[in-house]
Amino acid sequence: MSSGVIGTKGVPRAEREEQILHEAIDEFAVNGYAGASMVDIARRAGISKPLIYQYFGSKDGLYLACLHAVSGDLLGRLEDAELDVDDSVVSRIYPLRAIFEALEPQRHAWRMLFDPSMPTSGAIAAAAGDYRARTMQIAASGSARFLQARGIASAKDAEALTAVWMGIVNSVVEWWLEHPEESAEQMIERCYRLLNAILG
Amino acid sequence: MSSGVIGTKGVPRAEREEQILHEAIDEFAVNGYAGASMVDIARRAGISKPLIYQYFGSKDGLYLACLHAVSGDLLGRLEDAELDVDDSVVSRIYPLRAIFEALEPQRHAWRMLFDPSMPTSGAIAAAAGDYRARTMQIAASGSARFLQARGIASAKDAEALTAVWMGIVNSVVEWWLEHPEESAEQMIERCYRLLNAILG
DNA sequence: ATCGGCTAACTGACCCGTGGGTCACTTACC
């Protein structure tokens, strides 16, 4: 693997780590935690497997680093965008805009957030659960406001609507992944149009 | 494994196959194609691994049989229900009702339809792609009608809306899976309520 | 100026658990 060269190539650790992280995010996003292979990630980065283990300790360690890199950025932007949401449903494009813009540099990263092949216990599950909870809370506040304005008080309805809203966002992003020719800006406009059509 | 008994137990092939299929659907639905283990399926069915291979040939063969069992039934009902859908958006509860009722005996089966750990080439991918296409076509006819009535002619908008609608259905079913205490009837009512709230 | 050695970057080759798949064999029934 790699270029067959034994010995240092002079690439400093920080730079190598960033590069590995980039390739790993792509690999994990496309193949999922279970499906991703350490050797493949190494090959993509042009290095050998042990170097990854030296820098990230384990597959879980690498996955955690990827998860934090992806979720941290996205969640931050989402929480900011949520401040712009008011009672109108159309104002929901703000979080959508935040997502599209955050994802632009590495779109597939989205799939890491809802990776179903992720472990269900341990540090990864804990971290992912935390991010998921924060995401859900953002969506939930909007759902509650929406239903309240329409005279529905059922907590379960609110819960279900939150799930639906997250599902909608997920669908749109997935559709975007299958249409790489669409720019983030175009997607935002499309969502705005559809939102108005559905609610108009 | 099994009960340690060597030799026939007198269970006829047809009956055994049905039983294996039932357990396999559950296992595949929960753990995905990649995550499911043949030994586990055998253990659940109270038999040993080679018997499954004798009856279904391979993991792919078993998965295909499960896929056909699940999708065939569901798709049939869906296509029937689609005939009841008219221009109103509320009439979309008919397909939803079909899904909830078809899934009632084995709710998790739903996850087989969108299993991301499924192979991306070969017989399984072909069959799944076919079922997905049929499902999409059902959803797409509704999307086109919906947008046409609202003066939007963009084909891409229709495509995206179809994806969104399928995402909504998926979210609702997933939410149902996490709330086993809800009956199919309750879910149908809840969806009806939410549909009206969103569109009202 | 240069030589020796320390350290950081980097590797091929290996270990081993897991899981798909196979084989030779056994038991019960018609």
Next chain:
DNA sequence: GGTAAGTGACCCACGGGTCAGTTAGCCGAT
């Protein structure tokens, strides 16, 4: 006694993880 139902034990590819070793740069001592 032939056939269908059923099994334990095995093979092997694959992937996570480890080890002992190699190379290049740097820095203090001669």
